[in-house]
Amino acid sequence: MQKVYSVGQINTYIRTMFTQDFVLNRISVRGEVSNLKYHTSGHIYFSLKDAGGTIACVMFAGMRGGLTFRLANGQQIVADGNVNVYERDGKYQLYASRIRLDGAGELYERFLALKAELEEMGMFAPEYKKKIPVFVRRLGVVTAPTGAAVRDIINVATRRNPGIQVILYPAQVQGEGAAASVARGLEALDQMECDVIIVGRGGGSIEDLWAFNEEETARAIFACQTPVISAVGHETDTTIADYVADLRAPTPSAAAELAVLDVRQILQQLDAAEEEMTRRMRRIIFTKRQALSQIHLQRQMEQLLRTKRNRLQQYQIHLRYLEPMQRVREQRQQIADVQEHLQRSMEQKILQDRNRLRLYAEQMRRCSPLERLTQGYGLITDESGGRVHSVSQVKEGGLLNLYVSDGKITVQVQKIEQTDRE
Numbered sequence: 001m002q003k004v005y006s007v008g009q010i011n012t013y014i015r016t017m018f019t020q021d022f023v024l025n026r027i028s029v030r031g032e033v034s035n036l037k038y039h040t041s042g043h044i045y046f047s048l049k050d051a052g053g054t055i056a057c058v059m060f061a062g063m064r065g066g067l068t069f070r071l072a073n074g075q076q077i078v079a080d081g082n083v084n085v086y087e088r089d090g091k092y093q094l095y096a097s098r099i100r101l102d103g104a105g106e107l108y109e110r111f112l113a114l115k116a117e118l119e120e121m122g123m124f125a126p127e128y129k130k131k132i133p134v135f136v137r138r139l140g141v142v143t144a145p146t147g148a149a150v151r152d153i154i155n156v157a158t159r160r161n162p163g164i165q166v167i168l169y170p171a172q173v174q175g176e177g178a179a180a181s182v183a184r185g186l187e188a189l190d191q192m193e194c195d196v197i198i199v200g201r202g203g204g205s206i207e208d209l210w211a212f213n214e215e216e217t218a219r220a221i222f223a224c225q226t227p228v229i230s231a232v233g234h235e236t237d238t239t240i241a242d243y244v245a246d247l248r249a250p251t252p253s254a255a256a257e258l259a260v261l262d263v264r265q266i267l268q269q270l271d272a273a274e275e276e277m278t279r280r281m282r283r284i285i286f287t288k289r290q291a292l293s294q295i296h297l298q299r300q301m302e303q304l305l306r307t308k309r310n311r312l313q314q315y316q317i318h319l320r321y322l323e324p325m326q327r328v329r330e331q332r333q334q335i336a337d338v339q340e341h342l343q344r345s346m347e348q349k350i351l352q353d354r355n356r357l358r359l360y361a362e363q364m365r366r367c368s369p370l371e372r373l374t375q376g377y378g379l380i381t382d383e384s385g386g387r388v389h390s391v392s393q394v395k396e397g398g399l400l401n402l403y404v405s406d407g408k409i410t411v412q413v414q415k416i417e418q419t420d421r422e
């Protein structure tokens with residue numbers, strides 16, 4: 001007779017088969033999160049699906065310590081764990097022990113973690129940002145030696161200032177070792193006394209731009225004594241290098257425009273000034289034509305033009321090195337010194353007046369009749385309140401008021417004796 005098994009026996013047998021399967025005991029499954037539920041017990045229930053099917057999954061509360069992000073429906077993840085049977089329901093499911101975002105999602109997770117760490121260290125703080133100089137004569141560039149980025153930077157920089165010196169460090173900007181190559185380039189150009197360094201590359205995926213999300217690159221930018229402009233990818237791309245750099249440019253071309261002053265504007269201003277001087281000189285020549293010869297006037301005009309050009313050059317030099325804030329700081333310091341001097345003088349005057357007032361108060365206290373009363377003396381008045389200072393003012397049987405330190409005594413005169421004073 002054929003043996004009959006219970007449902008529980010079948011489920012137990014199947015569970016034993018799953019447990020003994022080496023592949024199912026340590027497996028990684030990639031798929032899209034669906035039917036997500038965070039249970040009040042701390043367990044996470046969800047399903048993983050792809051074009052070929054769906055599998056139920058659970059991550060128990062004790063395993064959530066390694067989960068660095070919050071699960072959401074629609075995420076592409078890789079779940080590590082084991083597949084087993086839940087005997088009560090007779091269903092198999094994936095028991096996840098570790099969950100990580102798949103592909104670009106994992107990189108983005110690492111990006112957020114490093115960003116938070118460096119921000120906490122203060123590497124993004126505004127007080128550490130260096131000012132980009134106005135006049136750049138030597139421009140350092142850290143990027144790939146080929147590609148659109150380096151061509152755009154050189155074309156824009158030389159167009160805006162044909163006399164600029166561009167120093168290129170040919171760095172590896174993608175793949176293994178790219179971050180170290182970029183860091184070496186920054187260190188090398190920082191030692192070459194460049195006015196500004198542009199670091200970056202053209203656009204790409206998050207994987208292509210990952211060298212600029214590495215901590216090694218961020219620390220190299222932060223350590224630079226030379227101001228650094230980051231120009232990574234397109235306008236919508238943001239990397240760790242953008243946060244650490246002194247200035248972020250949306251594209252390499254924009255970085256060159258931000259770094260290099262357009263000399264054509266200066267030349268146009270000089271041309272306009274020269275035209276204005278020429279017009280003035282022509283008026284001078286017209287007014288003095290009758291007195292001086294054309295050759296003499298021509299020499300004067302040329303000399304004046306040379307003088308004006310030299311003066312314009314001096315003005316340009318002064319503008320480069322003039323720092324208005326220095327004067328403001330000096331005036332603020334002078335005001336602070338005057339305020340401090342006034343404060344000290346007022347405090348000294350108040351102290352002197354207080355000492356003088358204390359001295360006057362002591363002198364008045366000593367002269368007070370009340371002070372005498374405390375020393376054993378008394379004040380005598382008659383019945384009408386007049387002061388008695390001679391026996392001639394007193395009659396036997398009359399009443400006198402004797403004031404002492406703690407009150408008044410009324411006495412009757414019994415006897416009067418007069419003494420002679422010599």
